[in-house]
Amino acid sequence: MNRISLEGRSVIVAMCVGQLGVALDATGGPQNASAWMAAFAVLAAGILLGPLALLWSRQETLEP
Numbered sequence: 001m002n003r004i005s006l007e008g009r010s011v012i013v014a015m016c017v018g019q020l021g022v023a024l025d026a027t028g029g030p031q032n033a034s035a036w037m038a039a040f041a042v043l044a045a046g047i048l049l050g051p052l053a054l055l056w057s058r059q060e061t062l063e064p
Contacts, residue, residue, distance in 0.1 A: 019046070
């Protein structure tokens with residue numbers, strides 16, 4: 001059975017936080033209310049795609 005290591009989880013968290021910052025910066029910065037709406041939309045998309053990522057991570061890889 002494949003398991004995600006602690007290091008893998010920390011990478012996923014870092015990617016999510018990075019996407020939040022990118023969304024904030026791309027839409028006007030933290031002082032802009034619509035930028036926060038975009039940032040939370042990015043978080044919501046990540047949450048909705050979470051189960052799909054878990055299914056993908058459980059697939060066995062083919063070894064040559």
